[in-house]
Amino acid sequence: MKKFVLFIPLVIFLGMGVFLYKGLFLNPKVLDSALEGKPVPAFQLERLEVPSEVLTEKDLPAKVSMLNFWATWCPACKYEHPYLMMLSKRNLLPIYGINYRDERALAVKELTTQGDPYTVNIFDKNGRLGLDLGVYGAPETFIVDHNGIIRYRYAGPIDQTVWTQTLYPMIQQLQAEAKVDGAS
Numbered sequence: 001m002k003k004f005v006l007f008i009p010l011v012i013f014l015g016m017g018v019f020l021y022k023g024l025f026l027n028p029k030v031l032d033s034a035l036e037g038k039p040v041p042a043f044q045l046e047r048l049e050v051p052s053e054v055l056t057e058k059d060l061p062a063k064v065s066m067l068n069f070w071a072t073w074c075p076a077c078k079y080e081h082p083y084l085m086m087l088s089k090r091n092l093l094p095i096y097g098i099n100y101r102d103e104r105a106l107a108v109k110e111l112t113t114q115g116d117p118y119t120v121n122i123f124d125k126n127g128r129l130g131l132d133l134g135v136y137g138a139p140e141t142f143i144v145d146h147n148g149i150i151r152y153r154y155a156g157p158i159d160q161t162v163w164t165q166t167l168y169p170m171i172q173q174l175q176a177e178a179k180v181d182g183a184s
Contacts, residue, residue: 035150040067040142041132048099048107048121055122060148064174065094066167067142068118068158069130071102072110074138080157081114087163088117093171097121100130100138143170146178 035041040057047053068084070077088095097118099107104123111121124130133142136155143152152170154162 035133036153038150039148040144040150041129043122043129043132045129046123048097048104048111048123051104051123055120057148059120060096060144061094062148063094063146064171064178065096065119065144066171067096067098067133067144069098069100069124069135069138069140071100071138072106073102076157077139080139080159081117083157083159083163084117085115087158088119092168093175094119098129099123099125100135101125101127141167143167143174145174146181 040060042057044054044056047055070080084095095118097116097120099121101124104125107121107123111118122129127135130140133140133150134153139155139157141154141158142150143154145151151174152167154167156162158167
C-alpha cells in the first residue's frame with residue numbers, strides 16, 4: 001500500500017503534463033461560444049456619450065452587424081482601432097462599440113481624439129453584457145445576423161488578415177442570406 005501512495009504524485013504529474021501538452025496545440029483565437037446560433041442576450045445599458053439614453057438589444061438593426069468590445073485600458077484595442085476606422089469609412093455594416101469595464105470620461109475622450117468608428121457606443125461599465133456573452137477580455141467581436149442571432153465570435157484585434165480571411169467572407173455570406181430573406 002505504501003508503494004502505491006508513492007506513485008500518486010507521479011500519476012498526477014503525468015496527467016497534468018498530458019493536459020498542458022494538449023493546450024500547446026490549441027488556437028487561442030478560437031473560442032467556443034455557447035451563444036453562437038442564439039439571439040443577442042437582453043440588455044439595458046446606457047449610451048456611452050448620452051447617459052440618459054438607454055439602449056436594449058431591440059435597438060440593434062435588423063441587418064448584419066458587428067458588436068465590438070473595447071476599452072481604453074486595452075493595448076490590443078488601440079492596435080485594432082485604426083482598422084475599425086477604415087472599416088467604418090467603407091460603410092460595409094454597422095459596428096456597435098461596447099465600451100467594456102471602462103471609465104466613461106476616458107472612453108469619450110479617446111473616441112473624440114482618435115476617431116469614432118462605431119455606429120453606436122454602448123457603455124458596459126460593470127461588464128454585465130460582456131459576462132452574458134462570455135467575453136474573456138477586450139477586444140472581442142461578435143458577428144450578428146439580420147435576425148439578431150450571434151453567428152460568430154472572434155477574440156483578439158481585427159486586422160487585414162483577420163478581416164479578409166475570416167470575418168468579411170462570413171459577413172458577405174450573411175448579407176447575401178439577408179437579401180434572400182428580404183432584409184436589408
